[in-house]
Amino acid sequence: MGYTVIEKIIRNNIGKDVKAGEIVTVNVDRVMIHDIFIPFVASKFEEMGFTKLWDPDKVVLIYDHLVPASQVDDTRHFKVGNEFAAKYGMKNVHRSDGICHQLMTEAGYVKPGNIVFGTDSHTTTYGCVGAFSSGIGYTEMASILGTGTMWVKVPETIRVEINGTLPDNVMAKDIILKLIGDLGADGATYKALEFTGDTVANMSVASRMSMSNMAIEAGAKCAVFTPDEKTAEYCEVTLTDKEKDLVGDADAVYCRTITYQAEEFVPVCACPSNVDNVRPVSELEGTEIDQVFIGSCTNGRLEDLMAAAEVLKGKKVAPFVKLIVTPASRKIYTQALENGTMKILADAGAMITHPSCGLCCGRTGGILTDGEKVVATNNRNFLGRMGSSKVGIYLASPKTAAACAVAGKIVSA
Amino acid sequence: MGKVFKFDKDVDTDQIIASQYLLFPTIDEMKVHTFESLDKEFASKVQPGDYIVASENFGCGSSREQAPSVLKALGVKAVVAKSFARIFYRNAINIGLPVIVCKDLYEGVEAGDEMELELTEGVVHANGKNFECTKLPAYMQGILDQGGLIASLNK
Secondary structure, eight states, X not given: OOOOHHHHHHHHHHTSOOOTTOEEEEEOSEEEEETTTXXXXXXXXXXXXXXXXXXXXXXXXXXXXXXXXXXXXXXXXXXXXXXXXXXTTOOOEESSSBOHHHHHHHTTOOOTTOEEEESSGGGGGGGGGTOEEEEOOHHHHHHHHHHSEEEEEOOOEEEEEEESOOOTTOOHHHHHHHHHHHHOTTTTTTOXXXXXXXXXXXXXHHHHHHHHHTGGGGTOSEEEEOOOHHHHHHHTOOOOHHHHTOSOOTTXXXXXXXXXXXXGOOOEEEOTTOTTOEEEGGGTTTOBOSEEEEEHHHHOSHHHHHHHHHHHTTOOOOTTOEEEEEOSBHHHHHHXXXXXXXXXXXXXXXXXXXXXXXXXXXXXXXXXXXTOEEEEOSSOOOTTTTBSTTOEEEEOOHHHHHHHHHHTBOOOO | OEEEEEEOSOOBHHHHSOGGGTTSSSHHHHGGGTTTTXXXXXXXXXXXXXXXXXXXXXXXXXOOTHHHHHHHHTTOOEEEESOBOHHHHHHHHHHTOOXXXXXXXXXXXXXXXXXXXXXXXXXXXXXXXEEEOXXXXXXXXXXXXXXXXXXXXXX
């Protein structure tokens, strides 16, 4: 009997065969803690009686939700984080380099086959390079910091196979939104998503990242792509035989297989206020909007900004629409400056912000009020997420979002 | 017996406790804002020993451990739902808030009804009926019995 990709990653980690359903203790390769939860992790860590980190080099602390600080209280989190890092000898601290999920792969903290946990639910992102990664709470994080281990139930896997060529106005975001709509918000709860097929093989690592990032919105524990030459280049590694073998076996057991033909995808939006409330853009055309947000750990990468720039080139944002663009990291910001993307966006009327989580979680900037509507490329449209609980958030791809910004209403790219 | 507070499906952690309150220094300062976007009066109405009964996918969304923590701090005795989102479920067990799956209770009670959960037996008594729940796996029951993950690690 064969193995799924996740079964293979866990098997390689603990050195013995595993099957879905078993509860095992894994050795954690890396952890990520972000600014918003560091005070809680720090106090739980000491409450548990630990006096040192299991391995300071495996711990990454990233300030992204609160930078730059917008309230006086926010700065307490940086103070606690800095003190914790100094006290326990942590070197991997990023204070303004970008959004945690972008940095974890971009800065080389996550490699194919790794097992990684983070204090953010979108930690599923690192499956884009063939890692098993998942979000946990701060009490469990404190426990890993002391022990280097974590118990997990080996998840069952839903296999998602996509073949063919995507239409020009469709992006990876449309695929993952369609899948979440089909699965429902709890359709993959406790399970792994394994993506395969030639469409996925032809995708950039950045596009794969948009998809693994949102797996949690269907409840998934993790999402994984087989590492290939693109992964190796992105991660600056040479794949070992074990890493090349992170392919779902033909005789592996899947709890479900879903197959899509790429040509059949259309641009979609997740409508207020559930991510699984997915409808084709064509059914929403004409809906008037007040704001557009292009950015976040879901869609703030260079290819996303370039896709938006292609739509916006030589055009102007509708006068009553505020377009806000947030690159996912400083590196992306610089690349987009150097290749002219930022100029196109700024000329079209975009407000460009520093890389951070502020807009996506409604903490800093871009807040909306009752009755307003926003088309946004981030990953959640929950009630009250970007302002008052009467704001309508429509999640879409960067291409769709850019086209909407020009039209001042929902339209297809 | 405790009173039933009833919630629909897909209640996300932003609805349980919104992002803007997560940085309050203590759970006690946060807890007055529990379920604010759904029911402004919830925090003042709920009494220690009351229960939350929900449909599917309770606690979906972000990893914030403050979500189960505010419920526990308000004295909610347990959350009984048709199903839970995974991070909320783990967090609740780790902080010592009982969470249990019951497929039939949601249809069997109304908001304001009285009910009692017998956690170890996995059964709810309400409106003169017994509702069978899915018993917790022994590993998690062990953590809960000891009062959460910290207490269990310190043993």
